Amino acid sequence: MKTDLLQMTDSAGCSSKIPPKLLDEVLKHLPRPSDPDILVGIDTHDDAGVYRVNSDLALVLTTDFFPPVCSDPYEFGQIAAANSISDVYAMGGTPVVALNIMMFPAAKLPPEAYEEILKGGAVMAAQAGVSIIGGHTIDDSTPKYGLAVVGYIHPGKIITNKGAVPGDLLILTKPVGTGVIIAGQKLGIASGTDIGRAVETMKTLNRTGSEVMKRYNVKGATDITGFGLAGHALKMAKAGSVSITLNMRQVPLIGETFMLVEEGCIPGAAFGNLEFVEGDTCFGDSLEYNLKMIAMDAQTSGGLLMSVREEIAGEVIAGLQETGLIRAAVVGSVTEKREKYLYLES
Ligand code: CO
Numbered sequence: 118m119k120t121d122l123l124q125m126t127d128s129a130g131c132s133s134k135i136p137p138k139l140l141d142e143v144l145k146h147l148p149r150p151s152d153p154d155i156l157v158g159i160d161t162h163d164d165a166g167v168y169r170v171n172s173d174l175a176l177v178l179t180t181d182f183f184p185p186v187c188s189d190p191y192e193f194g195q196i197a198a199a200n201s202i203s204d205v206y207a208m209g210g211t212p213v214v215a216l217n218i219m220m221f222p223a224a225k226l227p228p229e230a231y232e233e234i235l236k237g238g239a240v241m242a243a244q245a246g247v248s249i250i251g252g253h254t255i256d257d258s259t260p261k262y263g264l265a266v267v268g269y270i271h272p273g274k275i276i277t278n279k280g281a282v283p284g285d286l287l288i289l290t291k292p293v294g295t296g297v298i299i300a301g302q303k304l305g306i307a308s309g310t311d312i313g314r315a316v317e318t319m320k321t322l323n324r325t326g327s328e329v330m331k332r333y334n335v336k337g338a339t340d341i342t343g344f345g346l347a348g349h350a351l352k353m354a355k356a357g358s359v360s361i362t363l364n365m366r367q368v369p370l371i372g373e374t375f376m377l378v379e380e381g382c383i384p385g386a387a388f389g390n391l392e393f394v395e396g397d398t399c400f401g402d403s404l405e406y407n408l409k410m411i412a413m414d415a416q417t418s419g420g421l422l423m424s425v426r427e428e429i430a431g432e433v434i435a436g437l438q439e440t441g442l443i444r445a446a447v448v449g450s451v452t453e454k455r456e457k458y459l460y461l462e463s
Pocket residue numbers: 163164203204207339340341342
């Protein structure tokens with residue numbers, strides 16, 4: 118029988134993050150390192166840490182790993198690797214080397230599945246120009262896989278989540294809905310076409326999106342993963358002391374995401390994200406419940422959310438679409454800090 122990884126996990130991919138409120142609570146009590154060469158630490162909840170080596174070189178460090186988001190081991194490996202590397206791209210860095218992080222139920226799955234996951238990861242890493250130079254494995258009941266990634270960046274050219282400036286428009290490079298569709302797949306109500314689209318989206322590296330950001334000197338960005346579009350936009354607003362308005366009607370969706378939510382297919386992680394954002398968010402009167410929950414949907418290997426000057430937004434979108442990111446769209450805007458950090462409209 119063919120291995121179906123998705124049946125081995127309750128919460129898939131970035132949906133299995135610790136609820137953001139709990140994470141915040143725990144991180145608050147940790148000691149803060151004071152090394153002056155830490156250029157980006159944990160304070161602003163940015164995508165990766167950045168450490169200065171000298172005046173021309175800093176390292177971007179990040180790790181992500183999670184349980185399966187799809188049935189096929191090879192594709193799971195590809196997606197997990199693309200997702201892990203994404204945090205380096207979100208900051209404008211160039212990923213160079215990585216370590217495998219792997220949990221695998223040796224008694225429950227054939228060794229071929231193990232090998233396929235690692236192969237998928239290695240192939241995706243190679244596509245990103247990343248060499249995998251080691252790793253660590255633990256026998257565990259649910260498989261989990263990801264990478265710890267190291268990238269290079271110039272200390273003066275770091276793109277952070279605090280770089281959004283009032284007047285900017287927000288561009289999202291990939292459609293949203295992976296959490297909903299994976300949940301729909303587990304329930305047997307997502308179509309094969311949509312599952313295929315979600316997998317393709319998750320396997321797409323944020324490499325070209327990052328290249329376009331660098332070409333246009335974008336200063337503020339993040340990638341959309343477990344905290345959903347709303348959660349990551351809120352982190353961006355807080356880090357930059359600005360307010361962000363998301364127009365949920367402009368957000369590109371994968372296939373029948375809206376219909377699946379209509380049918381009640383809303384993964385638990387979305388409610389955790391709602392709890393995290395609601396105190397800082399104003400929900401527009403005309404915002405439909407379905408769009409509100411789509412904003413909360415935990416994404417796996419989601420797109421980049423970049424803050425760009427209004428004058429160049431059209432050019433940036435054209436540049437992104439030229440590289441194949443055909444669903445890239447303006448989804449919101451940045452203003453001076455208003456009463457709330459985040460405004461969800463439709
Ligand atoms: Co990230």
